[in-house]
Amino acid sequence: MINITFPDGNVRQYESGILGIDIAKDISSRLAKEVLSISINGKQKDLNHPITEDAVIRFYKWEDPEGKHAFWHSSAHVLAQVILDFYPKAKLTIGPSIEVGFYYDVDLGQEAISEKDFDKIEKRFMERVRENAEFKLRKVCKVDALDYYTTRNNEYKVELINDLEDGNITFCDHSDFTDLCRGGHILNTGIIKAMKVMSVAGAYWRGDEKRNQLTRVYGVSFPKQKMLDEYVLMLEEAKKRDHRKIGKELELFAFSQTVGAGLPLWLPRGTRLRLKLEDYLKKIQKRFDYEQVMTPHIGNIQLYKTSGHYAKYGEDSFRPITTPQEGEEFLLKPMNCPHHCEIFRLKPHSYRDLPVRLAEFGTVYRYEQSGELHGLTRVRGFTQDDAHIFCTPDQVKDEFLKVMDIIFIIFKALNFENFEAQISLRDKNNQEKYIGNEENWEKAEQSIIEACQEKGLPARIEYGEAAFYGPKLDFMVKDAIGRRWQLGTIQVDYNLPERFELEYTGEDNAKHRPVMIHRAPFGSMERFVAVLIEHTAGKFPLWLAPDQVVILPVSERFNDYAYQVKELLRSYDIGVLVDDRNEKVGRKIRDNELKRIPYLLIVGEQEAENGTVSVRKQGGKDLGSIKMITFAEHICEEINKEMNAWQKE
Numbered sequence: 001m002i003n004i005t006f007p008d009g010n011v012r013q014y015e016s017g018i019l020g021i022d023i024a025k026d027i028s029s030r031l032a033k034e035v036l037s038i039s040i041n042g043k044q045k046d047l048n049h050p051i052t053e054d055a056v057i058r059f060y061k062w063e064d065p066e067g068k069h070a071f072w073h074s075s076a077h078v079l080a081q082v083i084l085d086f087y088p089k090a091k092l093t094i095g096p097s098i099e100v101g102f103y104y105d106v107d108l109g110q111e112a113i114s115e116k117d118f119d120k121i122e123k124r125f126m127e128r129v130r131e132n133a134e135f136k137l138r139k140v141c142k143v144d145a146l147d148y149y150t151t152r153n154n155e156y157k158v159e160l161i162n163d164l165e166d167g168n169i170t171f172c173d174h175s176d177f178t179d180l181c182r183g184g185h186i187l188n189t190g191i192i193k194a195m196k197v198m199s200v201a202g203a204y205w206r207g208d209e210k211r212n213q214l215t216r217v218y219g220v221s222f223p224k225q226k227m228l229d230e231y232v233l234m235l236e237e238a239k240k241r242d243h244r245k246i247g248k249e250l251e252l253f254a255f256s257q258t259v260g261a262g263l264p265l266w267l268p269r270g271t272r273l274r275l276k277l278e279d280y281l282k283k284i285q286k287r288f289d290y291e292q293v294m295t296p297h298i299g300n301i302q303l304y305k306t307s308g309h310y311a312k313y314g315e316d317s318f319r320p321i322t323t324p325q326e327g328e329e330f331l332l333k334p335m336n337c338p339h340h341c342e343i344f345r346l347k348p349h350s351y352r353d354l355p356v357r358l359a360e361f362g363t364v365y366r367y368e369q370s371g372e373l374h375g376l377t378r379v380r381g382f383t384q385d386d387a388h389i390f391c392t393p394d395q396v397k398d399e400f401l402k403v404m405d406i407i408f409i410i411f412k413a414l415n416f417e418n419f420e421a422q423i424s425l426r427d428k429n430n431q432e433k434y435i436g437n438e439e440n441w442e443k444a445e446q447s448i449i450e451a452c453q454e455k456g457l458p459a460r461i462e463y464g465e466a467a468f469y470g471p472k473l474d475f476m477v478k479d480a481i482g483r484r485w486q487l488g489t490i491q492v493d494y495n496l497p498e499r500f501e502l503e504y505t506g507e508d509n510a511k512h513r514p515v516m517i518h519r520a521p522f523g524s525m526e527r528f529v530a531v532l533i534e535h536t537a538g539k540f541p542l543w544l545a546p547d548q549v550v551i552l553p554v555s556e557r558f559n560d561y562a563y564q565v566k567e568l569l570r571s572y573d574i575g576v577l578v579d580d581r582n583e584k585v586g587r588k589i590r591d592n593e594l595k596r597i598p599y600l601l602i603v604g605e606q607e608a609e610n611g612t613v614s615v616r617k618q619g620g621k622d623l624g625s626i627k628m629i630t631f632a633e634h635i636c637e638e639i640n641k642e643m644n645a646w647q648k649e
């Protein structure tokens with residue numbers, strides 16, 4: 001008999017040689033139906049892999065990234081099989097799963113796959129999966145593996161096999177198809193119920209432009225047809241909401257190759273939006289007793305050697321800046337934390353001073369590969385809404401609760417209704433890789449779990465996902481079209497206080513190390529604004545809209561009155577502009593609707609005579625004619641309500 005340990009620490013006994021799928025069946029028929037993959041002692045394996053010794057196992061379903069990975073990896077095998085069905089001379093190379101879906105790189109020789117072939121590939125793919133063939137992994141010796149692909153004239157697989165060690169080579173068979181593969185499959189093809197070819201592209205063998213160009217076929221597959229339909233709809237909607245497109249239309253931000261790739265330029269409208277977000281967070285942080293600090297964009301290289309960030313970012317990021325002083329080097333700051341540690345260290349602290357909460361909208365720089373840059377979500381310079389909390393081990397839970405309050409307030413004001421969290425804890429079976437003492441880890445982990453429970457926040461616990469320096473809590477929001485984004489984060493750190501030798505005097509009069517907590521509710525301003533644009537499709541809540549009201553005089557005769565209204569609204573601190581172009585009012589309405597300005601005010605003869613405005617809400621709803629001062633008060637009230645929604649509860 002062998003002992004099988006589950007993630008929650010439960011142990012069950014089974015006959016040696018039992019298959020993962022049989023353990024799943026033993027637990028429940030429902031699990032057996034839903035399970036897609038398994039990890040055995042931390043390694044992802046096939047569900048039909050026999051377990052012959054004591055092991056820690058974990059099952060993965062569709063909800064788990066590992067489950068999707070197995071599903072899409074297996075789908076790539078079927079795609080390769082189908083490509084061979086149509087192009088028997090094609091040479092297969094590699095076909096991994098990716099974030100969403102999978103691809104296969106093939107050398108098609110003189111042939112080509114284009115969009116008009118997608119349909120037939122999809123049809124054939126579905127015929128193939130209905131064969132309900134089991135994925136079976138088998139060991140092959142190197143000689144046989146090489147022989148198999150040499151007879152098939154596939155120099156790519158031969159090259160791959162040559163790099164492998166004999167004894168470690170496996171083939172995966174399903175139906176009449178065989179591929180070189182390490183494993184990690186779903187049980188059989190029948191689980192795949194829907195598939196779509198997404199695109200074809202060129203790719204170089206092993207990413208090397210000096211080597212052969214291959215055809216990369218991208219696909220995605222699902223366990224239900226409905227999921228594919230929803231995914232396709234979501235993609236169409238996502239295209240319309242692309243923050244790069246809306247950012248350009250609304251003149252929020254831009255990039256200039258002259259300034260440099262990945263370095264965003266915030267335009268006036270985008271800056272207004274961003275500053276409103278920053279001011280809002282600053283106001284809330286003040287309520288929670290944070291102190292605002294400011295630190296420079298560069299720091300002496302020594303600082304980052306102490307913090308360990310030089311080792312992490314020094315080589316692969318922006319290179320150090322030299323000065324006329326020989327031997328002196330500075331680094332563009334990759335993180336704000338070391339600067340804040342220095343601030344904490346400047347004066348002695350007693351336990352009575354803690355927690356110390358230092359906040360900064362700090363801009364950091366990291367060199368992302370140019371291929372990785374993407375709008376505002378992947379950039380080379382970005383501003384974190386950063387703060388560091390220095391506290392005692394006993395204060396960790398309370399601080400988590402408070403940061404969670406801040407995050408809830410913000411999400412609420414921005415209409416993110418749907419969020420959940422991930423708690424990243426230690427790998428219980430591999431504790432030596434973490435720094436900090438056992439008692440504090442235990443306390444911090446427990447604090448995070450309890451804080452989530454107290455707040456009623458749905459949280460998924462991930463063992464082994466903690467950083468070596470501390471456990472953390474990440475927030476995931478679901479946007480208006482169902483996509484999940486990782487945003488805010490709260491992270492415990494036992495490492496930096498150690499490296500910077502931070503201390504405070506305890507009640508016992510002895511010196512102690514404070515616990516450091518990093519937290520950023522937005523993550524970064526760039527990424528957050530990108531998510532917000534895609535979530536709202538550019539229709540920001542009134543309080544946040546860069547322009548809140550636009551006044552449309554029906555003819556030039558009423559421009560003066562329009563400017564009078566503007567002055568009044570401005571005195572109420574409302575973002576307002578006048579469209580005084582010599583255009584028909586219908587045209588002005590259409591143009592300004594596209595700018596997603598929440599309120600359109602139409603003014604003409606009657607309005608000018610009565611001191612009123614005709615109010616039209618973005619989207620077309622007519623609210624009739626009201627006194628301009630009543631409108632001003634009404635709009636202020638609405639803004640107030642949005643910004644303080646959280647206080648009502």
Ligand SMILES: [Zn+2]
Binds near residue numbers: 077
């Ligand atoms: Zn495989």
Ligand SMILES: [Zn+2]
Binds near residue numbers: 386388518519
């Ligand atoms: Zn930090």
